[in-house]
Each structure stands twice: as C-alpha cells, then as structure tokens.
Amino acid sequence: MRILLVGFGFLGRELAKALRNKMSLLIRIDSDFRVVGAADSKGYIYSEDGLNIERLSGITKLSEHEDYKSGREAVELINRDLCDVIVEATPTNIKNGEPGLTHIRLALSRGIHVVTPNKGPLVLAFRELMSLAEKNNCDLLYEGAVAGAIPIFSLARECLQGDKIIRLSGILNGTTNYILSRMFFEEIGFEIALKEAQEKGIAERDPSYDVDGIDTACKIVILANALMGRDAKINDVERSGIRGITQEAMSLAKKSNYAIKLIGVVDKRLEVSPKLVPINHPLCVHGTLNAIHLETDLAGEITLVGYGAGKETVSAILNDLITVLRNRSGKSPKKS
Amino acid sequence: MRILLVGFGFLGRELAKALRNKMSLLIRIDSDFRVVGAADSKGYIYSEDGLNIERLSGITKLSEHEDYKSGREAVELINRDLCDVIVEATPTNIKNGEPGLTHIRLALSRGIHVVTPNKGPLVLAFRELMSLAEKNNCDLLYEGAVAGAIPIFSLARECLQGDKIIRLSGILNGTTNYILSRMFFEEIGFEIALKEAQEKGIAERDPSYDVDGIDTACKIVILANALMGRDAKINDVERSGIRGITQEAMSLAKKSNYAIKLIGVVDKRLEVSPKLVPINHPLCVHGTLNAIHLETDLAGEITLVGYGAGKETVSAILNDLITVLRNRSGKSPKKS
Numbered sequence: 001m002r003i004l005l006v007g008f009g010f011l012g013r014e015l016a017k018a019l020r021n022k023m024s025l026l027i028r029i030d031s032d033f034r035v036v037g038a039a040d041s042k043g044y045i046y047s048e049d050g051l052n053i054e055r056l057s058g059i060t061k062l063s064e065h066e067d068y069k070s071g072r073e074a075v076e077l078i079n080r081d082l083c084d085v086i087v088e089a090t091p092t093n094i095k096n097g098e099p100g101l102t103h104i105r106l107a108l109s110r111g112i113h114v115v116t117p118n119k120g121p122l123v124l125a126f127r128e129l130m131s132l133a134e135k136n137n138c139d140l141l142y143e144g145a146v147a148g149a150i151p152i153f154s155l156a157r158e159c160l161q162g163d164k165i166i167r168l169s170g171i172l173n174g175t176t177n178y179i180l181s182r183m184f185f186e187e188i189g190f191e192i193a194l195k196e197a198q199e200k201g202i203a204e205r206d207p208s209y210d211v212d213g214i215d216t217a218c219k220i221v222i223l224a225n226a227l228m229g230r231d232a233k234i235n236d237v238e239r240s241g242i243r244g245i246t247q248e249a250m251s252l253a254k255k256s257n258y259a260i261k262l263i264g265v266v267d268k269r270l271e272v273s274p275k276l277v278p279i280n281h282p283l284c285v286h287g288t289l290n291a292i293h294l295e296t297d298l299a300g301e302i303t304l305v306g307y308g309a310g311k312e313t314v315s316a317i318l319n320d321l322i323t324v325l326r327n328r329s330g331k332s333p334k335k336s
Numbered sequence: 337m338r339i340l341l342v343g344f345g346f347l348g349r350e351l352a353k354a355l356r357n358k359m360s361l362l363i364r365i366d367s368d369f370r371v372v373g374a375a376d377s378k379g380y381i382y383s384e385d386g387l388n389i390e391r392l393s394g395i396t397k398l399s400e401h402e403d404y405k406s407g408r409e410a411v412e413l414i415n416r417d418l419c420d421v422i423v424e425a426t427p428t429n430i431k432n433g434e435p436g437l438t439h440i441r442l443a444l445s446r447g448i449h450v451v452t453p454n455k456g457p458l459v460l461a462f463r464e465l466m467s468l469a470e471k472n473n474c475d476l477l478y479e480g481a482v483a484g485a486i487p488i489f490s491l492a493r494e495c496l497q498g499d500k501i502i503r504l505s506g507i508l509n510g511t512t513n514y515i516l517s518r519m520f521f522e523e524i525g526f527e528i529a530l531k532e533a534q535e536k537g538i539a540e541r542d543p544s545y546d547v548d549g550i551d552t553a554c555k556i557v558i559l560a561n562a563l564m565g566r567d568a569k570i571n572d573v574e575r576s577g578i579r580g581i582t583q584e585a586m587s588l589a590k591k592s593n594y595a596i597k598l599i600g601v602v603d604k605r606l607e608v609s610p611k612l613v614p615i616n617h618p619l620c621v622h623g624t625l626n627a628i629h630l631e632t633d634l635a636g637e638i639t640l641v642g643y644g645a646g647k648e649t650v651s652a653i654l655n656d657l658i659t660v661l662r663n664r665s666g667k668s669p670k671k672s
Contacts, residue, residue: 018634022498143495149635151495158494159479159487161662161669162358162654279615280622282641289618298354299485299651303641305618315635318498326497333497 004083005038006074007090014311016057030325039074088116097121108132115320117144123218126225141320146219147290149312150304163296168266172219174288174308175210176262181286189247212241213272220264237270340419341374342410343426350647352393366661375410424452433457444468451656453480459554462561477656482555483626485648499632504602508555510624510644511546512598517622525583548577549608556600573606
C-alpha cells in the first residue's frame with residue numbers, strides 16, 4: 001500500500017522514525033508497503049516508487065528535502081489517487097477542523113483509508129466521517145486522538161467484543177494532571193503549579209484549552225461517539241475546569257486520602273469537572289499520565305493507564321496503520 | 337459453528353448465562369452459531385441441532401438435564417468431530433494438565449478450535465500446543481487463563497501490533513493481593529489476614545498454591561511464552577512467596593509510601609517475589625484486583641487493571657470465542 005503522511009510536525013517526524021525502525025515488520029504484512037509522500041502546510045515531497053525512509057526520518061523540516069515542492073498541497077495528491085492510506089497529523093483545530101477535515105473527507109470520499117491522531121475533525125463530524133468511511137468501504141482509525149498511547153479504541157473493538165461499555169471515566173489531559181499532581185504532592189497553589197508547567201513546556205502560554213477542560217471535553221465527545229454509540233457534540237458536555245482548585249481544597253482532600261483530579265465522564269450525561277478520587281483507586285494516577293476506567297456488563301471494571309501525549313502516541317498510529325494493512329492483506333504481524 | 341462446553345463448574349455455568357444473554361450478537365457474527373454440547377467429568381448432553389441455551393443456563397449441574405448421558409466423556413464428542421470449537425474449562429491441574437491437556441491436544445489435532453481459561457495445559461505444553469494449532473490451522477485462544485478479565489493477550493496481539501514488549505511485571509494473584517492489602521490498610525499480621533481470606537472464601541484451606549507464588553509463577557510462564565517469545569517452564573521461574581512478610585515490614589514500607597506486593601516479572605529472568613511498590617505507581621492496586629505493567633519500545637509504559645478471577649473472566653472467554661467466529665466469518669460485532 002502507498003502511504004501519504006499529511007502533516008510533518010512533531011508526530012509526523014516521530015512516525016517517520018518509527019516507520020524506518022519497523023519497516024521489515026510492515027513489509028512482512030504488506031510486501032508493497034511504501035511511504036510515497038509527505039506533506040506539510042507549505043508543500044510536499046512525492047515519489048510513486050516510495051520515498052527513502054532513512055532520508056525522510058533524518059530531516060526535521062520537509063523543505064530540507066531536495067525533492068520538496070514548495071507551494072503545493074496534500075489535496076492534490078489525494079485528489080489524484082496517488083496514495084491508498086493517509087496519516088492525517090496536521091494540528092488539531094476544534095473551531096472548524098481544518099485543514100484535517102478537508103483532507104479526511106476528501107480521502108474517504110475517494111476510497112482512501114485514513115489514520116489520524118487529529119481530534120478536530122472527529123469532534124466536529126464523527127458520524128459524518130464514519131458514514132463516509134463505511135459508504136466507501138474505507139477504514140477510518142483514530143487511536144492516537146484520545147489518550148495518546150492508551151489503545152482504548154482498539155481495546156474496545158478487539159478485546160471486549162462481547163462486552164457492553166456502560167460507563168466511562170478518565171483522566172484525559174496530561175497538562176492538568178501534572179498541575180494537580182504538583183499541587184497534591186508539593187502542596188503548592190494552582191498559579192505556581194501552572195507557571196512551573198509552562199516553564200517545563202507542559203502547559204501552553206495560553207493554558208485555557210487544557211485547564212478549562214476544553215481538551216478533555218473534546219476527548220469525551222469522541223469516546224462517547226466511538227465507544228457508546230452516541231451522537232454527541234462539544235456543547236453536550238457540561239464542563240468546568242481546574243482554575244478554582246485551591247491549595248486548601250487539595251490539602252483537605254489529601255488528609256482524607258483523596259486527590260482532586262480533572263475527570264471526564266461518559267454516563268447518561270457527558271461531563272468534565274474536578275472530582276475527588278480515592279488515592280487507592282486505579283484511576284488515581286499522577287504526573288502527565290492518563291487513565292481510563294471502563295465499566296462493562298461482563299468484565300466489570302477495567303482501567304488502562306499510559307502516556308496521553310508525546311512520541312508514545314506513535315504506538316497508536318502505527319497500530320492503526322497495521323490494522324489497515326491487515327484488513328486488506330489478512331496477514332497478522334504476530335503469531336506466538 | 338458448533339460449540340462444545342467442556343467443564344461445567346463455576347466458569348462453565350457463568351459462560352452459559354453469558355451465551356444466553358449475548359445470543360443475538362453471536363448469531364449476527366455467525367448465523368450458524370449453536371452450543372451443541374456440554375460435558376462435565378461424569379457425562380454430557382449433546383444435540384446436533386443445538387441445546388436450548390435458556391435451559392442450559394438455568395441448571396447448576398449438567399446431571400439435572402433430562403438428556404444427560406452419564407458415564408460418557410467429552411473425548412467421544414471431540415473424536416467424532418461433533419463440534420467446531422471447544423471451550424475447555426475443566427479445573428486447572430499444573431501437575432500433568434489433565435484432563436484439559438488431553439481435550440486440547442485431541443481437539444487441535446482434529447482441526448477443532450480451542451478457547452480455554454485453563455492454565456495447566458498452557459504452563460506444561462505451550463509451544464507444543466501452539467505448534468499443533470498452527471499445523472492444523474486452528475485457533476488456540478486463552479485470554480481467561482491469566483489475569484481473568486484483563487485482556488492482556490488480545491491487547492498485545494491487536495492493540496500493540498507495532499510495539500515490542502521489553503519487560504512485563506504484574507500483580508497476578510487476587511488472593512495474595514487481598515491478604516497484602518489487608519495487612520497494608522488494617523496493619524494486621526499475615527496469619528490473621530490469611531485466616532480472614534479463608535473465611536471469606538478468597539483463600540483455599542491449603543493456601544500454598546497462592547501464597548507461595550506458584551499460581552503467579554504459572555501465569556508468568558504463560559505470559560513469557562505468549563507475549564515475549566520465550567520457551568519457559570515453571571522451573572525457570574525464581575519464586576518466593578509472601579509467608580515471610582511481617583506486619584512490621586509492611587508498616588515500615590507504608591511509612592515510606594510503599595506497599596509490599598507479590599510481583600511477577602518477565603525480564604531477562606523470570607521471577608516471582610514480594611517487592612516494594614510506590615503507592616503512587618499504577619501497578620499498586622489493592623484488594624483482589626490484578627494489574628499488569630508493560631514496558632514497550634513505542635508506547636513506553638502501559639498498565640492494565642481489572643479483576644483476575646470470578647465471573648468477570650467470562651468477558652475474556654467470550655472475546656476469544658467471538659475472535660474464532662470472526663476469523664472464520666470475517667464479520668465484526670462492532671462498528672461505530
């Protein structure tokens with residue numbers, strides 16, 4: 001299969017490195033596996049015979065590449081059916097989903113499979129995109145879009161096939177979990193913990209997307225739609241952030257063996273809010289870790305813990321990509 | 337497909353109830369799905385057209401059934417190819433694996449798929465049975481054999497397809513975790529906690545299989561073989577149990593924000609021993625919960641927490657059964 005990487009930021013570059021390292025595995029599943037192109041917002045490189053992955057994984061900007069065509073757009077390559085799968089990893093935009101939404105719509109409408117860690121298009125148009133994928137007999141996989149390296153969607157799809165998920169709750173934002181963990185362990189106030197997170201590059205200069213719970217709300221929308229058959233939009237989520245959590249409130253909680261965590265919940269209602277979590281509960285993880293707690297009819301309670309962002313997300317993207325290859329070739333990478 | 341249930345103890349009965357509840361899902365994947373037989377150690381019931389699942393799920397002993405044939409053995413049904421899949425749920429026997437080992441060998445050698453939560457045959461003959469399955473183009477799935485409802489094997493197979501698991505550690509025995517949790521929270525000694533667990537039916541009258549780490553060692557062998565390509569036997573595991581953990585040792589650990597847990601490890605060496613675990617580590621779960629911590633090359637660290645035994649194990653057995661049906665029909669139960 002011919003793969004096109006759309007977006008060459010941090011995740012795109014990390015993915016290129018992982019593809020280089022795992023090439024023999026990928027070729028074993030699909031002997032015709034090749035990365036034919038890579039695009040950023042200002043141009044692309046393309047080769048029908050496949051790019052040199054060693055070269056691609058060694059550059060930090062596509063424009064460094066000798067074959068970079070400036071002023072060109074990924075949509076040209078998609079429109080001309082010059083690929084079989086796109087990995088859409090442009091920046092998340094929850095206002096209008098662009099440019100990811102256009103890329104994904106176009107690809108699916110042309111029968112091109114999509115793997116994406118991009119939340120924007122999924123938050124805005126989940127049902128539309130899933131219908132489009134089904135209509136065109138395409139895979140649309142998005143494991144990396146929620147809780148990074150925690151394989152929540154493939155787990156529900158492949159490992160809990162007989163279970164019905166009744167309720168879901170989770171710590172889905174590493175930035176706020178880092179801030180709240182510092183407040184819990186160091187007994188410092190919100191503003192100081194936030195400033196520290198900003199200095200470490202864990203929080204943005206404008207932190208509202210994280211600390212006001214918007215990012216968590218986006219993830220709750222995707223989880224509700226993907227795992228529990230909802231048709232939720234961002235406005236369906238009752239949301240409050242962590243700015244109001246004081247040092248005193250955290251200390252009081254701690255004295256009673258609780259921590260305050262920003263928890264997203266998919267139940268009858270969709271909600272994001274700070275909640276008391278018993279420190280011995282599996283969901284009570286610290287630092288930048290994420291955790292998802294599922295309640296199902298058969299397995300009872302299952303909790304998954306892992307990194308919610310960073311280069312570990314490549315695990316999720318690669319798993320999706322291999323799923324697309326397997327769905328078409330029937331070959332499995334692992335046999336014990 | 338024609339399903340034969342072999343073993344009708346606690347798990348067999350719980351599975352019959354789950355099959356009744358999920359019948360419409362199962363029929364959707366395989367329109368010819370039917371439970372044709374159920375066997376215990378003293379006889380069986382069989383009907384080529386399929387047993388009445390409502391009736392089967394309502395009885396506590398097979399011998400209550402009007403069609404029960406006493407003095408007959410499951411091997412007769414397997415030998416005459418009267419089923420396409422067996423669910424082997426006879427009691428675990430780690431001495432010689434019987435009767436499960438005979439059932440599984442016979443089924444696989446005749447091209448009959450096997451789903452089993454039975455550790456014994458897997459501990460004793462993992463490589464032999466996997467080769468037999470491959471040679472005969474059969475599925476041999478055993479999700480329920482380790483950590484009950486935690487879907488560790490399907491997770492590794494389906495959700496971490498591009499990852500290499502480098503190291504694994506886990507709390508894999510609910511009985512010892514219950515005892516150690518009581519010692520940690522109530523500050524009581526081992527003997528008192530053990531007695532309490534025995535009174536609650538959580539520990540056996542002869543607790544050595546659990547408290548001496550034998551059960552955990554069996555699970556470590558299966559995990560090492562299934563997930564990390566080893567060819568380990570039970571004697572390859574360095575093992576020490578929890579009898580030597582004193583109230584004082586646990587109190588000291590607790591004062592430094594650690595708990596003592598019985599941890600199984602698959603690293604270069606295979607080991608089962610009590611270890612200090614920071615109370616804030618995701619692996620530090622309490623009560624009868626199990627937890628598995630994976631270290632992989634891409635995802636970094638992933639922890640799964642869930643019930644290690646009890647009726648929740650039916651989730652794992654059902655997932656395996658659906659995987660067999662899907663592998664043959666190509667149909668998936670869930671589409672978002």
